[in-house]
Structures are given as structure tokens and as C-alpha cells.
Amino acid sequence: MSSKVSQVKFTGVNPRYSSWSCRGWFALKLLGVDFEEDTLNLIDPDFSSKAEKISPSKLFPCVTLTTTDESGKDTGKSHNIWDSFAIAEWAYEYATETGNTAAKNALYPSDWECRALARSAIAEMHSGFPAIRTHCSSNFVTKRPFTPEKWWDNTNVEKELTRIISLWKSCREKYVERKSDSSDAASEDQGFLFGTFGLVDAFFVPVVYRIKHYSLPVKDEFALEYMNKVMNHKYVLEWQDKANKDTIILPHYEYI
Ligand SMILES: N[C@@H](CCC(=O)N[C@@H](CS)C(=O)NCC(=O)O)C(=O)O
Structure with a gap:
């Protein structure tokens, strides 16, 4: 018997970080x-017991789906999708299965060559860049001056930053090439990596914040323009608002 998604619930943690x-x-x-x-708080003493009821890995984000059967009756079952990349892939599959072409094209580029590169860029972001993650922990609110003596001079942060900018450029080049080669690839060009703000841009949002909030030295014109576009996208501004309203301070991400 096939089931249908009737309700989607998102659980995340501390939006400030x-x-x-x-x-x-x-x-x-x-x-x-x-x-x-729903938002869980990482420093809630009951975090672990709350987390294990939702996400099998106890890591967030996690999306919980409620389903109905063919007659529209609640199946009484819920399905959890944890890990940001799994959620992204589920979203694309769901848009495809429900025939929602607009959502499908909003998530990933419609051209397969662009889509393959978008997936590779997301995967590289998802599993890579350990130095930036370690030394510039995510913080959507607090801005710091550039302090090279702290970690810039003796870590791989600069190398990773160079790779990130080169990855952004290769996405953009592929998009421009495919846009002129194939009418299928021609989404509206708003200057994001594949035209409009999609999953690939979404996965780089926290990196853009790290660059801006740790005042990392980026001089590349394209990168500067791209980062400004990202920070002004409506969904990013919405997340920024959530982060600004999150008053729970996690000292180990704040006072570094
Ligand atoms: N690879 C996972 C990473 C998820 C992750 O590490 N989430 C952190 C919050 S940003 C978490 O839930 N931490 C819980 C904990 O530290 O107990 C993903 O892509 O979703």
C-alpha cells in the first residue's frame, strides 16, 4: 500500500550557531x-533524551514525515530523515515524485551536467574543509576582527578558502557554459552558482558567514559579489533573523 506525506516537521538546534x-x-x-x-537547545540538560526520540544519530537537522494511506487515513507511522545532505536529496526526490517541477528546479539545476557538479560541490562541502570548521566555528551573529596570529598562519584555513572560491568559480563557469549550450539549463540568472539560489548555495551559506564574521581576507571580486548576494537572499535573511533572536549563548562557540 502506498503512503503519502501529510505533514513535514523540521527539528534543528540553536539557530545562532x-x-x-x-x-x-x-x-x-x-x-x-x-x-x-521545532528547535532543541544543545545545552539543555535533557537534550540527549529529547534528541534520541527524534534523530537516530542524535544529530540535527532532522525532518520527520507523517503519512496517510490511500484513503487519507493517518498511517500512525512517522519517518525521520536526518543529516542535511539526506534532507536535501529527499527534498529533490519528493519534488520529482510529486511532479513539482518548479521546486525541483529551485533545488538543483535542471541541466544534468550542472546538477552533477552541484552535487559534487555539496558533497565536498559536507565532508570537507576541516580547518575552516575547526578554527572558525559557525556563528551567525558575532563578528570578529581578522587575527592571523591565532590560527591563520599555521593552519590550512587559507588553502581551504582558496579551494572554496575556486569551486564557486567552477560552478559558475559550468552554469554559464551550459546556459549558452542548452536552453534547458537557462534558469533565470540572479548571479548564484547555478543562476538562482539553490541547494548548492544553501550549503555554502555558513561558509560565507564564517568568511564575513571572522573577517577572512578575500579580495576576489567575484567571491565578494557572490557572498553579498548570498547574505541578502530572503531565506538567508530569515535565518539571520532567527539567529539574532536566539539568546542562548554557547560559550565555546562564542569566546574563542
Ligand atoms: N553531517 C551532519 C552533521 C549534523 C551535526 O553535527 N549537527 C550538530 C549541530 S550543528 C548536532 O546536532 N550536534 C548535536 C550534539 O553535538 O550533541 C549533517 O549534515 O546534518
């Missing part, structure tokens, strides 16, 4: 479904 939560949340925004939202 959680880079992974925002990526999963952007995927649902791009999918364009109505969803309920």
Missing part, C-alpha cells in the same frame, strides 16, 4: 512545503 540546521531548513524552504518547526 547551527550550520547544519540551516542547510536542512533551506532545503525545505526551497521545496516550498509548509512545515512545522
Whole structure:
């Protein structure tokens, strides 16, 4: 018997800090479904017991789906999708299965060559860049001056930053090439990596914040322009608002 998604619930953690939560949340925004939202607090003494009831890995974001059967009756079952990349892939599959072409094209580029590169860029972001993650922990609110003596001079942060900018450029080059080669690839060009703000841009939002909020030295014109576009996108501004309203301070992400 086939089941149908009747309700989508998003659970994230501390929006002031959680880079992974925002990526999963952007995927649902791009999918364009109505969803309920809940936020857990990493320093709540009951975090672990609350987390294990929702996410099998006890890591967030996690999306919980409620389903109905063919007659529209609640199946009484819920399905959890944890990990930002899994949520992104589920969103694309759901848009595809429900024939929602607008959402499908909002999530990933319609051209397969662009889509393959977008997925590779997301995967590289999802599993890579350990130096930036370690030394510039995610914080959507607090801005710091550039302090090279702290970690810039003796870590791989600069190398990773160079790679990130080169990855952004290769996405953009592929998009421009495919746009002129194939009418299928020609989404409206708003200057994002593949035209409009999609999953690939969403996965780089926390990196853009790290660059801006740790005042990392970026001189590349394209990168500067791209980062400004990202920070002014409506979903990013919405997340920024959530982060600004989050008053729970996690000292180990704040006073570094
Ligand atoms: N690879 C995972 C990482 C998820 C992750 O590490 N989430 C952090 C918050 S940003 C978390 O839930 N931490 C819980 C804990 O530290 O107990 C993803 O992409 O979703």
C-alpha cells in the first residue's frame, strides 16, 4: 500500500550557531512545503533524551514525515530523515515524485551536467574543509576582527578558502557554459552558482558567514559579489533573523 506525506516537521538546534540546521531548513524552504518547526537547545540538560526520540544519530537537522494511506487515513507511522545532505536529496526526490517541477528546479539545476557538479560541490562541502570548521566555528551573529596570529598562519584555513572560491568559480563557469549550450539549463540568472539560489548555495551559506564574521581576507571580486548576494537572499535573511533572536549563548562557540 502506498503512503503519502501529510505533514513535514523540521527539528534543528540553536539557530545562532547551527550550520547544519540551516542547510536542512533551506532545503525545505526551497521545496516550498509548509512545515512545522521545532528547535532543541544543545545545552539543555535533557537534550540527549529529547534528541534520541527524534534523530537516530542524535544529530540535527532532522525532518520527520507523517503519512496517510490511500484513503487519507493517518498511517500512525512517522519517518525521520536526518543529516542535511539526506534532507536535501529527499527534498529533490519528493519534488520529482510529486511532479513539482518548479521546486525541483529551485533545488538543483535542471541541466544534468550542472546538477552533477552541484552535487559534487555539496558533497565536498559536507565532508570537507576541516580547518575552516575547526578554527572558525559557525556563528551567525558575532563578528570578529581578522587575527592571523591565532590560527591563520599555521593552519590550512587559507588553502581551504582558496579551494572554496575556486569551486564557486567552477560552478559558475559550468552554469554559464551550459546556459549558452542548452536552453534547458537557462534558469533565470540572479548571479548564484547555478543562476538562482539553490541547494548548492544553501550549503555554502555558513561558509560565507564564517568568511564575513571572522573577517577572512578575500579580495576576489567575484567571491565578494557572490557572498553579498548570498547574505541578502530572503531565506538567508530569515535565518539571520532567527539567529539574532536566539539568546542562548554557547560559550565555546562564542569566546574563542
Ligand atoms: N553531517 C551532519 C552533521 C549534523 C551535526 O553535527 N549537527 C550538530 C549541530 S550543528 C548536532 O546536532 N550536534 C548535536 C550534539 O553535538 O550533541 C549533517 O549534515 O546534518
